[in-house]
Amino acid sequence: MKKVVIFGGSGFLGSYVADECSRRGYSVIVADKHPSKYLQHSQSFFEIDVLNYDKVLSVVKDADIVYNFVAIANLDEAIHRPIDTFSINVMGNLNILEACRHSSSIQRFIYASSAYALSSEGSFYGISKHSSEKLTEEYFKRYGVNYTVIRYGSLYGERASHNNYIYNLLYDSLTSGALTYKGDGEDIREYIHAADAARLSVDIIEDTQYENEHIILTGIERLKRIELLTMINEIMQNKLSIKQVSDGNAGHYKITPYAFHPTVAKKLVANPYIDLGQGLLECIQVIYNELESK
Secondary structure, eight states, rough: OEEEEEEETHHHHHHHHHHHHHTTTTTEEEEEESTTTOOTTOOOOEETTTTHHHHHHHHHHHHHHHEEOOOOOOOHHHHHHHHHHHIIIHHHHHHHHHHTTTTOOOEEEEEEGGGGGGHHHHHHHHHHHHEEEEEEHHHHHHHHOOOOEEEOEEEEEETTOOOOOHHHHHHHHHHHHHEEETTTSSSEEEEEEEHHHHHHHHHHHHHHGGTEEEEEEEEEEEEEEHHHHHHHHHHTEEEEEEEESOOOOOOOOOSOOOOOOOOOOOOOOOOSSSOOHHHHHHHHHHHHHHHHHH
8 A cells, every 4th residue: 555645635635635545545644734624534644834844754754655735825825925935835845855855765746836837927826836846857857756747727626715716706706795806807717626636636646657747737618707707696596796896917817827938748637527517516505504604
């Protein structure tokens, strides 16, 4: 039984990946600051701050696979917290890489990056992701730490929190009766349910063709933002108002996050996949239940 350590395994995507690894028979250690409310009996929890190198090294010892999902992931938050963003997103990742370097059992390190890593948008968040990608590549070149960089697109799912765009959109709509947006609403995203992304994230560690590669994980349903808002409103029986709150949407890309860069990534999509409408309906139900219980 291979041992998988998932840094940030209590979080949104990390918890889905932990469950998918457990489902496939891996020994799973969730390494995070806070216990996961989704922690299974078969999974172990290790309380850790990724800025504490000694603790990182102790949990990585004897691991076969290491994932890193730890990050300040909210783009708008990262814009206002550049020092924290680089401390956690870059130095935290560097500590994990260094620990992997000193562990003889590591077969693969999986870095959770973002579509913003190669974008001229994304501000400090995108820069931090790009920096950590380069560090990950260099640890392979210098020390032979095999890796896969996964650039995740627009994720959503029932376990999301206020760090997630769709969660915030749904939460605000249920509490205010309005769907608000910035910009002209024409920006395009390819939404993917976190459960689909998790399944593909585990497929990757079971196939050597993804070793030392960059992978893009997005959905296959391309939607303009205004179309997403319209879909949500229809699910809610057209009881919501749709409001533009600003002409601009600084830091966010419109159609593509990519600016020219020589590093090429392969794109991987889920087949079959969770339908966006059905996925949104389930998210709405979870948030509604959360509000009702308060």
